[in-house]
Amino acid sequence: MIGAHPLVEDLNPEQKAAVTIAGGPVMVVAGAGSGKTRVLTHRIAYLIREMGVRPGAVLAITFTNKAAREMRERVGGLLGSTVNDMWVSTFHSACARILRREAHAFGYRSNFSIYDRSDSVRLIRQCLNDLGLDASRRSPRGLLNKISEAKNGLVDYETFLDRTEGPVEVAEVYRLYQQRLLQMSAMDFDDLLMVTVELFGAVPEVLERYQGIFGHVLVDEYQDTNQAQYLLVRDLAKRHRSLFVVGDSDQSIYAFRGADYRNFDRFDEDFPEARRVILNRNYRSTSTILDAANEVISANQRADPKDLWCDQHDGEQIIVHRGSGAVREARFVSNRVRQLLTEGYNPGDMAVFYRTNAQSRAFEEALRRSKAPYQVVGAAAFYQRREVKDVVAYLQVVANPDDGVALRRIINTPRRGIGRTSLGHLERFVSAEEVSLREGLERADEIPGISTRARRGVQQLAEVLASIKAHLESDGVGRATESAIFDTGLAEMATAEGGIEAEGRSDNLAELSRVAYEFDSTLEDDLASLEQLGRFLEGASLVSDPDNLDEGAGAVALMTVHSAKGLEFPVVFVVGMQDGLFPHERSLSDPDQLEEERRLFYVAITRSMERLHLSWDDTRMVGGYPYPQVPSRFLREIPEQLVEHVGGPEHPRSAKGTARGSSAGRHHAPAGGDRSFRRIVRQSGVEVGDRVRHATLGVGRVLTISGHGARASASIFFPGLKAKRELMLSAVEKLDGFGPGAASRSG
DNA sequence: ATACTTTATGTTTTT
DNA sequence: CATAAAGTAT
Ligand SMILES: Nc1ncnc2c1ncn2[C@@H]1O[C@H](COP(=O)(O)OP(=O)(O)OP(=O)(O)O)[C@@H](O)[C@H]1O
Numbered sequence: 001m002i003g004a005h006p007l008v009e010d011l012n013p014e015q016k017a018a019v020t021i022a023g024g025p026v027m028v029v030a031g032a033g034s035g036k037t038r039v040l041t042h043r044i045a046y047l048i049r050e051m052g053v054r055p056g057a058v059l060a061i062t063f064t065n066k067a068a069r070e071m072r073e074r075v076g077g078l079l080g081s082t083v084n085d086m087w088v089s090t091f092h093s094a095c096a097r098i099l100r101r102e103a104h105a106f107g108y109r110s111n112f113s114i115y116d117r118s119d120s121v122r123l124i125r126q127c128l129n130d131l132g133l134d135a136s137r138r139s140p141r142g143l144l145n146k147i148s149e150a151k152n153g154l155v156d157y158e159t160f161l162d163r164t165e166g167p168v169e170v171a172e173v174y175r176l177y178q179q180r181l182l183q184m185s186a187m188d189f190d191d192l193l194m195v196t197v198e199l200f201g202a203v204p205e206v207l208e209r210y211q212g213i214f215g216h217v218l219v220d221e222y223q224d225t226n227q228a229q230y231l232l233v234r235d236l237a238k239r240h241r242s243l244f245v246v247g248d249s250d251q252s253i254y255a256f257r258g259a260d261y262r263n264f265d266r267f268d269e270d271f272p273e274a275r276r277v278i279l280n281r282n283y284r285s286t287s288t289i290l291d292a293a294n295e296v297i298s299a300n301q302r303a304d305p306k307d308l309w310c311d312q313h314d315g316e317q318i319i320v321h322r323g324s325g326a327v328r329e330a331r332f333v334s335n336r337v338r339q340l341l342t343e344g345y346n347p348g349d350m351a352v353f354y355r356t357n358a359q360s361r362a363f364e365e366a367l368r369r370s371k372a373p374y375q376v377v378g379a380a381a382f383y384q385r386r387e388v389k390d391v392v393a394y395l396q397v398v399a400n401p402d403d404g405v406a407l408r409r410i411i412n413t414p415r416r417g418i419g420r421t422s423l424g425h426l427e428r429f430v431s432a433e434e435v436s437l438r439e440g441l442e443r444a445d446e447i448p449g450i451s452t453r454a455r456r457g458v459q460q461l462a463e464v465l466a467s468i469k470a471h472l473e474s475d476g477v478g479r480a481t482e483s484a485i486f487d488t489g490l491a492e493m494a495t496a497e498g499g500i501e502a503e504g505r506s507d508n509l510a511e512l513s514r515v516a517y518e519f520d521s522t523l524e525d526d527l528a529s530l531e532q533l534g535r536f537l538e539g540a541s542l543v544s545d546p547d548n549l550d551e552g553a554g555a556v557a558l559m560t561v562h563s564a565k566g567l568e569f570p571v572v573f574v575v576g577m578q579d580g581l582f583p584h585e586r587s588l589s590d591p592d593q594l595e596e597e598r599r600l601f602y603v604a605i606t607r608s609m610e611r612l613h614l615s616w617d618d619t620r621m622v623g624g625y626p627y628p629q630v631p632s633r634f635l636r637e638i639p640e641q642l643v644e645h646v647g648g649p650e651h652p653r654s655a656k657g658t659a660r661g662s663s664a665g666r667h668h669a670p671a672g673g674d675r676s677f678r679r680i681v682r683q684s685g686v687e688v689g690d691r692v693r694h695a696t697l698g699v700g701r702v703l704t705i706s707g708h709g710a711r712a713s714a715s716i717f718f719p720g721l722k723a724k725r726e727l728m729l730s731a732v733e734k735l736d737g738f739g740p741g742a743a744s745r746s747g
Numbered sequence: 748a749t750a751c752t753t754t755a756t757g758t759t760t761t762t
Numbered sequence: 763c764a765t766a767a768a769g770t771a772t
Contacts, residue, residue, distance in 0.1 A: 063762090092762055117761080125766095139757085189762050257761060356759055378761095386765095412749095419749040451748065544762065562760050584759055600760080 007046055007078060008320045011039070018277040019043045019052075025237070025274035027222075027267060027710040028246040031308040032293065032606035033284030036246040037566065040220050043244055044086070045078035047216055053087040059214040059236070061229075063221040065090060066547045067566060071220075085213070090541050091229050095192040100209065100534070103195060105203050106182075111534050113186040113396050113403040114541040118384065120144050120188045122405050127176040130431060133169060147174050151190035152226045152258030154188030154197060179345055183436065184404045193228035200235045211239050222267075222568065226258035234270055242485045243271065249304045250297050253562060255592070261302075282308050284568055286315025289605060289612050292638045297602045299637050300595045318578075320635060321615040322648035325626075326359075329617045330366035332647060333573050336613060337372050337556060339730050340571055342371065350571040351557040353604050355563050355582040360558050367556060377559035378545025387494050387505045388512050392540060398469050399533045404437040411441075414489040416457035421479045425449045464488050477536045478517030485509050500713040510695070561604045572608035574601075577616040577632040601634045614638075618648070692716060692732040697725065702734075 008016045015035055018028050019042045030036050044060055047053040064069040068088045075080045087094060100110050115123065124140040124147075147170075150160050157178055160169040181187060186194060200207040217237045219225065222245040225233075237243035249261045267274065282290055290310055297303050319336075323329035331539040337350055352363050360376055367374040382388060390413055396406035412418040418426075430440040430446045444450055444458045467487050472480035485491050494505035519536050527535070557569070561582075576582055582598035589675045605612055614635060692714075693699045700716040714729050 090762070141757090192762085254761075256759080287762070358758080417749070421748055453748080542762070560760065581759095586759065596760095 001363045006120045007042055007049065011035075011042060012279075012281055014277060014279050014281075015039050015042070019046050021275055021277075023242060024244070025241050025243045025267075025271035026277065027264075027271075028244075028277045028279065029248065029264075029272050030070065030246070030277075031248055032251060032280065032602070033277035033282040033290075033307045033568070034308065035281075035283055036248070037220055038070075039246065039279070040218055041074045042078065043218060044071075044075045047080055048075075048083070048086075048164050048303050053216055057213065057215040058086045058088075058218070059088070059094065059216070060088045061091055061094065061220060061233070062088065063090065063224065063566060064544050064546045065093065065248040066544075066549065067220070068220075075696040090542070090544075091225075091232070092189060092192050095196040096542065097230070097536050098188070098196055098329065099192065099199075102199055102203075102206050106195060106197060108182065108187070108195075108402070109402075111185065111400045111404065111530060113184070113235065113400045114192070114538060115181075115186050115188045115405065116384070116541055117144070117189075119186075119405045120370075122182060122408070123186075124173065124177055126405075126408075127173050127180060131169075131172060131176060133173070138169065138173075143170060146170055147177060148188075148190050149258060150174065151188075151194045152228055153232065154228055156198075158337070180404070180566075183403045183605075185400055190228070190252065190350045193226070193232065197228050197231045197235070200232070200595045205616050207235060211236055214241040215240050216244070218244040220246055220261065221251075223253045223261060224259040225254040225263050226254075227260055227263070227422050228258075228743050230260075230263045230266055234266070238270070240390055241271065241273075243274075247263050250300070250306075250599055251565070251603050251606075253596060253603055255596050268458055275572065277463055278306075279308060280307050282310040284609050285310065285606065286297035286312050286610060287643050288315050288317060289608055289610075290573075292318055292612070292642050293602055293606045295639055296598065296634060296637045299671075300598050301591075302595060316611055317644040319611075319613045319640065319646055320638075320643050321613060321646050322631070323615060323617050324619045325621060326362040326617060327366070328647075329575060330362040332372040332615055333575065334366035334372060336573070337367065340611070341372070341689050345571055346554060347556045348551060348554045349569060350573070351559065351564065351567070351569040351607070352573045352575060353559060353607070354575050355561060355584060355600075356576075357560060359581075363558055363575065366466075367558075373553070373555040375550065375553050375555040375557055377549045377557055378563055381543075381545065382508065382511070383540050383543065383546075385505075385508055387490065389509055390483045390490050390493075391481065391488075391509065391512055391538065394465070394468060394488055394490075395481065395533060395721065396537060398465060398480065398484075399530060399537055400470060401438045402436050407437050407441075410488075411461065412457070412604050416460050417451075417453040418461075419454070422450050422457075424456035437636065441639035455486075472533055476520040476529065477533055478513065478520045480533065482513050485513060500726055500728060502711070503731060505724065507728065507731050564607050565603055568607055568609055570609045571613075572605070572609040573613040575615045577614050577635055578620075578629040580629070582632055583634070595720040598634060601632075615647075619703045687697070694727060694735050697727075 008019055011019060015038070018026060018039050040060070044058055045079050047058065048055055062071055068090060072083065072086065072088045075086070089097075090602055098113065099108070099112070102113060104110060121140045121144055124144050128134070128138065128140065157171055157174040160174055162169060164171050181191065200210070212557070214236055219233055233243060233245075236410055245267065246265070249264060252259055252261050255261075285293070287310055290308060294308060298305075321329070321332050323332055333352060337347070340350065341347065354360060354363075357378070361390045364374065364376060366474060383392065390410065393406040393409040396403050397410065411423070425447050426444070428442050430437055433440070440447070441458050441461070444455055464487050468480050468483045471483040471521070491506070491509060494509055516536065519539070523532060523535075545559065546567070549557055549559070549567070561574070580588070582601065583594055587593035587597045616629065616631045616635070618629050620629050621627070691699060691701055694716070703715045703717055714727055714732070716725055716727055716732065
């Protein structure tokens with residue numbers, strides 16, 4: 001302790017310089033693993049402790065909710081106390097919170113719904129229908145992309161129309177779409193940002209208020225901000241000028257959804273007095289990995305030249321594996337995992353990255369067979385599953401009765417006799433009378449042509465909604481969710497058909513209910529029940545894939561490269577390194593997109609601390625026929641001396657770790673006590689005859705197993721029930737020992 | 748008129 | 763492989 005401040009003790013001189021700058025705008029630009037996030041965290045602590053800033057005056061933006069939680073914790077750790085009134089969140093969450101209070105100025109109600117992509121697509125489809133346009137000719141998704149792009153650049157539909165040269169269809173859809181959103185009091189993801197910026201522009205008092213509240217604005221992962229996000233922080237900071245951003249343009253990987261590296265230039269223009277700090281020392285990776293990363297990124301025209309260095313030893317060479325077929329590629333990974341486990345690594349030290357979600361299957365299967373615990377981060381997001389969305393739609397309608405997209409979704413789900421024609425009548429009525437869908441339903445009796453049966457259905461719907469609302473008001477969100485699951489008939493619908501899949505659906509609903517009850521218990525605010533529900537739904541809409549990673553699970557993490565941004569692992573596998581997959585074929589023709597793919601690869605390899613593996617598959621099976629594959633051009637960009645090649649025709653037995661290692665069996669630690677909806681496939685390594693436990697059915701014995709991977713199911717005999725049941729394997733937990741001790745542990 | 752069944756269509760990355 | 767619109771059975 002050199003008399004230096006404890007806060008900056010564990011920082012190098014450059015980092016320290018950034019953290020302790022007296023005031024004014026600061027931009028930290030630095031390569032991967034140079035401690036940008038650490039600097040930002042220390043900066044917050046420094047502001048609060050050394051500069052006397054109130055925590056409530058801090059707005060810190062992170063890329064994911066999970067990163068926000070961690071940052072809040074770390075700041076608390078540095079300060080030695082918890083800091084609650086500091087705002088640490090993603091752009092979208094922060095905007096949602098602001099808009100709940102302020103959006104009434106634009107005619108939205110504070111209970112507005114937040115639409116995810118599929119909700120938006122549904123609404124676009126409706127708009128197309130109402131405009132008499134053919135939804136099959138113009139893809140709703142494509143339209144949504146255009147509209148989203150416009151919104152990210154803060155182009156409203158009038159401006160959009162002005163700029164349109166050819167057919168005005170897109171502009172018309174945009175106009176109607178936006179009009180409907182407002183009528184329904186709903187916002188899509190882009191609205192959260194755009195409306196906030198517009199509000200700040202249109203109502204000076206509101207902007208001034210938030211400028212006053214957030215005296216200090218900090219942004220992590222600045223390279224992936226879009227224009228709306230930039231304007232937001234610029235507006236907030238333009239008076240007090242306490243804006244602190246950190247980023248690395250070589251890690252910009254979200255241009256496809258509007259991220260704009262020119263925000264670095266805009267910052268320079270708008271904050272010319274800014275101090276710029278460069279960090280060059282990498283603390284994360286071995287020099288072998290770092291050299292490879294530097295080489296790769298230097299192939300980009302638009303690379304940001306850096307002198308990243310580290311004083312770590314060379315470390316192990318990068319292993320490049322060639323395999324034939326997805327199965328063998330996956331087996332290489334699982335064998336390596338097993339070998340590294342015997343070398344002392346823990347499952348949680350390792351991660352597998354792929355370019356597309358669809359690639360995860362083979363690796364799940366291989367890890368399952370090798371009895372290594374793993375978790376799939378993200379994929380097939382929980383809240384996007386049909387059965388879950390149905391329940392959420394009921395809650396959305398309770399929270400915001402004008403939410404037409406949610407209402408339309410549940411109107412005849414489960415079936416209650418309101419069919420195509422009744423819906424048609426209703427729709428015509430609603431558009432003729434220019435009323436909301438809700439009002440149309442309330443006045444169903446006035447609509448000619450609607451059958452008695454359908455009327456009864458409408459009645460039923462109203463009753464069930466009332467019931468959910470009553471439960472909400474008396475007992476909270478958890479009970480309301482339960483009501484939306486059981487009183488609606490969605491529970492029966494979930495169990496109805498498809499034996500095995502039905503179990504999975506029911507499990508998802510049970511999980512949703514659990515999450516809702518947990519939400520109740522963690523809510524400290526004394527909010528009105530409808531506002532509580534709003535918060536719950538908001539949280540549900542804004543979760544991201546990486547939020548579901550559980551570092552404590554002791555499981556190999558499988559995720560897309562995008563999800564891996566900002567993380568680090570001692571051992572990394574980047575799989576599917578073929579031209580056409582990574583870089584993706586849809587990026588090959590456009591040089592800018594290709595460079596983004598290369599940045600993505602740069603992000604992937606810079607996640608690894610010690611051991612990096614890159615694998616490619618020389619024959620992909622498509623429809624039962626082998627298609628030859630070409631190794632990724634990115635592999636050639638890594639200097640040969642850093643690489644060890646394994647596998648391939650010359651090495652028919654894939655290089656390492658093929659030895660049968662029975663010791664690996666010891667490593668499976670079931671990830672118990674999960675507290676969110678993350679989809680952990682408990683790596684039970686369950687076999688016929690094993691004893692397993694199900695959350696509600698108790699302990700049973702496995703009779704048969706069928707299916708693979710996440711879909712594996714088992715027939716299990718439960719002595720307590722004196723019956724056997726077909727269950728998803730992921731729904732049970734293997735009981736390790738045979739003694740009663742094993743059965744007494746519970747989650 | 749509704750509910751069930753079949754067929755077509757579109758599959759990168761995501762807040 | 764999943765969803766959604768069109769076609770068929772009840
Ligand atoms: N001064 C330091 N001393 C020791 N370790 C450090 C120091 N600075 C950073 N680190 C470590 O280096 C690693 C990378 O830090 P951090 O995640 O903050 O970097 P980053 O620049 O945000 O990375 P990336 O942009 O790649 O996500 C972390 O494990 C961090 O603890």
